[in-house]
Ligand SMILES: Nc1ncnc2c1ncn2[C@@H]1O[C@H](COP(=O)(O)OP(=O)(O)OP(=O)(O)O)[C@@H](O)[C@H]1O
């Protein structure tokens with residue numbers, strides 16, 4: 072198994088050094104192998120998005136180092152980082168990040184356009200992916216004309232179209248009903264199983280987390296616990312619920328909800 | 329409390345205010361300059377040349393105050409729209425509408441006062457420069473000219489304070505009528521999708537038709553005359569607005585339809601941005617195209633007027649100097665000028681008549697412009713018998729012109745009699761000799777004509793009792809040239825600074841419009857960055873997008889100017905004289921604004937990267 076991601080003692084401190092600084096992630100380490108489907112869970116404000124952003128090379132780490140595909144992120148120039156994101160990473164953001172001035176088609180096509188792919192290839196891929204995700208009828212609409220769930224699906228289509236090596240998802244099912252959520256998770260699981268796409272997914276939803284091959288629990292910016300499925304998905308679901316209940320109980324006396 | 333609210337609110341929108349501020353400062357400065365030029369009493373009264381310029385600057389002041397008022401009104405409504413949401417929040421926490429209105433008026437007042445202070449300082453500097461330029465250009469001393477002129481300062485302050493009071497009152501009244509919920513929502517209104525084209529074909533056709541009629545009437549101005557004066561501005565303006573409304577969205581949609589280009593890099597993003605921008609800005613852009621035409625036209629008109637002073641003086645004066653009783657000083661000076669022709673004439677005058685010698689006139693008939701053929705000719709020899717009717721000697725028209733040419737200073741003062749030599753010799757009366765001189769190029773020897781004029785002042789004083797060279801001027805080519813040139817220079821400066829003021833105002837409106845949308849774009853550019861778009865690509869996308877927004881009105885506006893300068897063919901011989909200079913000035917200012925806008929825009933949307 073080839074390691075794809077290695078985070079070593081990373082910390083993230085917001086705010087100016089000294090005055091009112093807030094450390095969102097502290098001294099966290101973990102590794103991810105190629106083909107893994109990792110879930111990240113934790114209470115709101117525990118630093119999940121912050122962690123994802125650092126892995127996504129969007130936010131520099133304050134301390135520590137992140138290595139992706141054997142390359143240290145801190146050693147890359149800004150342009151290299153851009154190219155790296157465009158070629159190797161796919162994003163599903165917590166707040167969609169669709170571009171309002173472009174049609175859904177153009178939004179989904181963007182990662183391929185950035186590589187200057189052929190028009191025919193772009194069209195085929197967009198039709199294919201949007202068909203899978205179930206927004207084939209909305210391609211000529213603008214994001215402003217879509218519902219929250221439809222926007223999210225468009226964002227997912229955009230994240231998948233260029234078959235990234237590492238897919239980063241921040242609560243991809245947050246705005247979906249349970250049936251749509253299931254479809255999406257099945258899609259992700261299939262991508263992971265068939266195409267060996269590595270997925271790192273932040274989620275609040277235990278059912279979503281049960282699709283993962285490993286779940287990391289984060290609390291107050293620190294890695295609290297790790298969970299690997301030992302039996303069926305349903306059993307894993309129950310295990311996750313137990314751990315979450317435990318986490319809640321420990322922080323129940325005054326911590327953040 | 330209210331003051332604090334106002335200040336924090338302004339600090340948040342510092343950038344938008346700054347842009348508005350620059351436009352305001354420039355208009356205050358130009359306004360003040362126009363006023364000092366037209367109001368400086370002592371300076372005007374003592375200076376016969378400046379007398380001619382004064383009304384020009386007054387006209388400029390009126391024009392400027394009208395446009396400035398609209399500018400203030402427009403920008404003030406922008407300011408309000410920027411702050412609507414914030415004001416809605418104040419309303420939500422229980423601040424009264426009246427208080428919010430007061431906050432807004434106070435803000436506007438503070439800005440106006442700030443702009444007045446800086447603008448007046450700049451205006452003083454500008455007046456200094458302009459008066460110096462006028463002085464050296466016209467060869468007159470401006471000893472009495474006061475750069476800091478209190479009444480002008482006062483009137484500028486009064487005008488801007490009143491105008492800002494009116495505009496902010498109107499807008500705060502409008503604010504009071506808006507329900508809080510609407511204020512709160514005003515930010516949310518998502519940029520709607522561009523409407524599908526309806527009637528665009530008809531609109532485009534009408535636009536082209538109107539513009540065509542406008543251009544044709546400008547081109548055939550001389551034939552159409554007053555009909556043209558009406559149709560040209562109306563149809564050109566209508567055509568411009570129609571074209572911007574109909575054509576711009578169509579063009580962008582065409583771009584987008586070209587899949588191959590559109591799906592390359594972030595072209596889809598750029599054209600999508602443009603699509604939104606052009607459709608939300610089309611009225612502003614059309615207005616800007618018209619203002620560009622006006623301002624570049626004003627600058628070009630100024631140049632053409634100045635040039636025309638030389639052309640028209642040569643048209644009405646064939647001889648560059650007519651020297652009365654020239655003494656040795658005049659003869660010596662004249663000898664230094666290469667002359668094409670010189671002739672001497674004699675005139676005797678008594679209480680009622682000026683007498684000319686027929687033989688002398690016939691021997692050397694002077695060049696005159698024939699008013700029927702507009703050709704420069706020498707009149708046919710005078711007939712033997714010239715009848716006298718009603719005490720008026722009947723002679724050919726060209727000879728009347730010839731007598732005025734020979735004797736410009738006195739011809740208008742008395743009736744004339746052309747008499748044979750023998751009769752002339754018997755007339756008792758004071759005799760003057762007049763030396764007519766003509767060169768190939770009047771404008772090449774201006775200093776010499778001026779020197780001759782000064783020498784002649786002594787002669788004038790003895791010839792015409794009560795003549796005071798300080799206040800009076802005798803009709804001569806040089807003196808007429810001087811006042812025409814002063815007028816033309818005044819027009820030139822007015823056109824130049826009016827154009828400059830228009831241009832800065834409208835460019836700042838465009839800049840303001842673009843930048844006020846930038847806040848919404850921060851997220852978009854951030855998304856692109858997250859998706860792995862290189863910074864360089866984002867920067868290029870911004871330059872291209874804004875370039876096109878600037879380009880459309882710029883091109884159409886310049887086209888208007890190119891055709892529109894025909895308008896001046898009414899009064900000017902060469903309306904296109906040095907048009908390139910004004911186009912260059914326009915390009916420099918407009919280009920400067922473009923780069924500045926791109927710079928600021930990049931700073932706003934790409935800053936945190
Ligand atoms: N740009 C920032 N500047 C300062 N503090 C920040 C910034 N971004 C996040 N934080 C803080 O860091 C902490 C972690 O934020 P983060 O967004 O990572 O939480 P999260 O685990 O994703 O929460 P949620 O589940 O609600 O999305 C929070 O307390 C937040 O207030």
Ligand SMILES: [Mg+2]
Nearest residue numbers: 119120165241
């Ligand atoms: Mg989050």
